[in-house]
Amino acid sequence: MFSKILVANRGEIACRIIRTAREMGIATVAVYSDVDAASLHVAMADEAVRIGTAAASESYLLGDRIIEAAHEVGAEAIHPGYGFLSENPDFVDAVERAGLVFIGPSADAIRAMGLKDAAKTLMEKSGVPVVPGYHGETQELVVLAGKANEIGYPVLIKARAGGGGKGMRLVTDPSRFGDALSAAKREAEASFGDGRVLVEKFVATPRHIEVQVFGDDHGNHVYLFERDCSLQRRHQKVIEEAPAPGMTAEMRAAMGEAAVQAARAIGYSGAGTVEFIVDASDGLHPDRFYFMEMNTRLQVEHPVTEMITGLDLVEWQLRVAAGETLPLSQGELEICGWAFEARIYAEDVQKGFLPATGVLQHLSFPGAPARVDSGVRAGDEITPFYDPMIAKLIVHGPNRNIALSRLAAALARTEIAGATTNLEFLWRLCRNPEFAQGGVDTGLIDRETASLSASDPVSDEMIALAALSAIGVGYAPDGNDPFVTIGPWSHWTAAKRIVHLVADGVDFAVTLYRHSQARWSAAIDRSDRTSGAGLEFMLFGADDGRYRAGFGNRQVNLHCVREKGSVSVFMGGLTHTFQIPADASTDDDVQAPGDRLVAPMPGVIKQITVAKGDEVQLGAPIIVMEAMKMEMSLEAPGDGIVAEVTVSEGSQVKDGDVLVVLETKVDD
Template sequence: MFSSVLIANRGEIAVRVIRTARKLGLRTIAVYSEPDVAALHVRSADEAYCIGAAEVAQSYLRGDRILEVARSAAAECIHPGYGFLSESATFAEACEQAGIAFVGPTPHAIRSMGLKDAAKQLMQSAGVPVVPGYHGELQQEDFLKQKAYELGYPLIIKAIAGGGGKGMRRVSRHQDFVEALGSCRREAKSAFGDDRVLLERFVANPRHIEVQVFGDMHGQALHLFERDCSMQRRHQKVIEEAPAPGMPESMRVRMGKAAVAAAKAVGYVGAGTVEFIADTSQGLNEDSFFFMEMNTRLQVEHPVTEAVTGVDLVEWQFRVAAGETLPLSQTDLGAPRGHAIEARLYAEDPENGFLPQTGQVVSLSWPSNEPGLRIDTGIEAGSEISPYYDPMIAKLIAWGETREEARKRLVESLHATTVLGLRTNLGFLAKLLGSAPFVSGQFDTGLIDSGLAGLVPQLSESAIQAVAAGLWMHHLGNVNARRAKRLSNEPDSPWSQMNGWALGGCRRDRIHLLINGKPASIDVLWENQGSAMLVGPEQTRLSGVIIEGNRLLTSVDGIPEVAVIHDDDDMIFAQWRGLHLEIRAQDLLDRDLDAAEGSSTIKAPMSGKLMKIFVAVGDEVERGDRLALLEAMKMEHALLSAGRARVKSVSGSEGDQVAEGQVVIILEALPPT
């Protein structure tokens, strides 16, 4: 076994690798970019070294710099985690040449499976079924467009070097092909440095089922059963589970054998995942699955496999990389034990197109002493979510004797989790896990996108304003009490209370707030000597407002409510019924002068890089026209026109870094034609 390891990664996977390395007695060496200097993985390791600036191309993708650190720190091996350099054959070769073990497959296996087109050709020759499509080398736009027409619509364009849902577009109409191809290529070039693509027939009612495989240097290979990763949004996994719901044993056996055949076809060593797509139009059966790709690394969702097998996959990675044989045989593994479900908790805004969020996590708490629950995270209170990296906060993994037990445990754990400071998908995850299709196990990869409206937590505007008003009045009461104590030593004076008190007058207030960035002018009528509030035109009744520590206890129209809060000097953060509220005073002097003149400002919804600007001053645009493309966290986000308008000004140039809220384009409204 090795005595030391450098973890060439960051975040939760770096922390997770460090945990197993410590168990095995390895000295742990972390690397970090400049913004990650105070990150959890840095403080968790025995040693840590800065490798460059925030951009991944200047830090976590700098294989030469990482190897330089590994040599100077006397690291015997390098664990790449997932993402970044984990599937770089060039980096694996460089490790070999430096005499440092790469905890992963051989460069040959990475190359063979790393490019989707070559991998599919290899699988066909190995007798593994593949999805019909075009996997060739010719990449001219006109040629691909013709191939798409021959293949038929709908189809999927995939980056051959892609993964994680990036560089993938579904196309339903021939006239949309060129635009989708261009978008796919730009995203692939940015994320993987390779803009080549393949085309695949779109499988109706698909399930995404993958098999965990493992091989050693002695020619042995086995599988550790399957995971169902069908809960996806825009081809990115949201929920994963093992075993796959409703899978017949005959299909499990055949899929496992196909996965092992795929691994043996390239002499695979280490942990890998063979991904299949299953056509469920006739139900799951042993003849309904096709090979999609092989990921030559550890997967994000590996904990669910660990939960149903009792195997530490990272420990196996270290042992196999050190030349040991696989610790167990296929027979030893038996069958999956119980059921495990994983939810990916992200800093993103489900109410606003799941835009990634950036900022500080001001408060963070997890369920305590919950049996059967595992939390993998690289984030803690005070951590910054930056625009440079994936916005994942944590993975919550629940195990149970049955699928329903695991599902309920995970839902309860999500309800007991608090993240304050920026919006997350907590409420969305809980609703998804409670949706009828998921509970029944009758779903496919289109469930989220087709039923999105019903999965995003919905609360009435009046109820939100009532809670916001109650919190803000309590906040101002605290501020006034502190001021009164400082100035007059009479904090209990009625002049210091925020309950609408007035000399002989009606107890009435109007407060002007920004709730999640949206302005709200709220009328408040006080009742019962200020013990209750009637809020807004609907007279929503808020009563019994009590603050206990970091919790708001109140009643909204007679229904008891609890919100978790964090009261800053000038802002309140609250988590309530799956929603994250940011409440602050509205500056009534802050006005958008362009908007007042009939113009509209197009602002960056998040920090990122302007990849493309499609318009110039004087251009006329229609509703839905693309104005610019913003890249953040390796994904493209289009800025669209809300109506017919003329471009009044364009700020910045392609390639510029812009901050959240920065004005990019100003439009002047035009009358409808």
């Protein structure tokens, strides 16, 4: 076994690998970019080496520098994690030429599965069922559009390299094929350096079911059952579960054997995932699953497999890479219970799941029995340079209903302030009736977007207790806090205080009255309704922002977290953040929303299709922007004439930067 390994990754996966290596008595070396110098994975490792600046292309993608770092510290092997260099066969070759062990499959195996079109041709020859489609070399629009017509709409355009939904477009109308093809090629080129695509039939009621496989260098191969990854937005997974709902023993065996057949066809060694698309229009049947691709690495969702098998897949990776045989045979593997994983991201659900940034001012996860895989701590920053994942929340139960209930409860106990997240969305998804009944497919989130993305209006109870938090009631005195240094309630000339708060564009004026130690009342005026609200409540407990209050016959428990200029309120899966305005001044010179196009997040301008003087109409695509490996088209905010384009192609922009200014068209 190795005595020291280098982990060529960052974030939660680096922490995950370091944790297992430590348990096995293996020393670990982290690598980091400038913005990750104080990150959790660096703190956890025994040693750490700086490898470059913030951009991944100048740090985590520098294979030569990573190999150099391994030699500097005397590491014997390199674990790539997932993403970055994990599926780069040239890096594998370089690692082995340097006399180091790559903890993963061979370069030949990665090459065999690295291009989706070649992989599908290989699978067809090996007898593994594949989705009908065109996987040829010709990339001209007229040829690809013709093949799409032959296959029959709807079709999927997919990048032949990479994964994660990058370079993928669903086309339902032949007239939109050309635009979709151009966008998919641009995104594929930017993400993988390869703009070539393939075209496949889109399965109308698809489920995304994948099989975990493992092989060793002694010719042994097993499958560790399946995971259902059908809950997706932007073709990226949100919640995964194992086993798959509705799976029969016959179909599990058929899919498992097909996955092992795929692994054997390329002499696979290590951890891998064979992904299938399943036609679930009439339940699950063993003749209705099709090979999509093979991920030649550990998957983000591997913890659910670990939960139902009781195995540590990173330990298996290390043992196989060290030359050992697989620890168990197929007959010794069994499923125990049910597991779910929810991916908690910094992203704005209301803006179509756009990645978000920010400093994690408050971060609190539930304890056991939930498992949390995370690479961040309170105070860490989510930057625009890398994937915005905050954590993976994993639960296990004896059956699906109990496991799903545990997931919802764990999400409700998770608290995050300082960055917009998908936490409430995930909590609502757990409570969706269709999902709860096991009726999952890749279109569920799109169908239910309105209900899943909706946010409950802030309640008067939350407003009143947020106001208490804003002025320091229930907190230890803090001489640096202006809301506390005003003076305690007992020193006021009148037993009331007016507090101003802002949330979701609504202004609140809260007049708090203290009638006794426990008895309070509040009068709430808000800008989004004509009449105010009054309520009385009993404050039964207030300890460091954790309030227990009685409103009539109902008691409420919630947690308020105060930061400079804001209060975040957490209550049963719901989160609301209130800003505490420094003053009530307004700016009459602010332009109307339709006068300008602003960046929805930090990113790079890839394409500009307008120039000064051009006439545009509301909704016309005028700028293509790339952020966090995702390409998005930005549309004109209104009708008008382009007065100014403030950026150029290749520009790095910040969230809220003005990109294009419009002026009203004047009729002749």
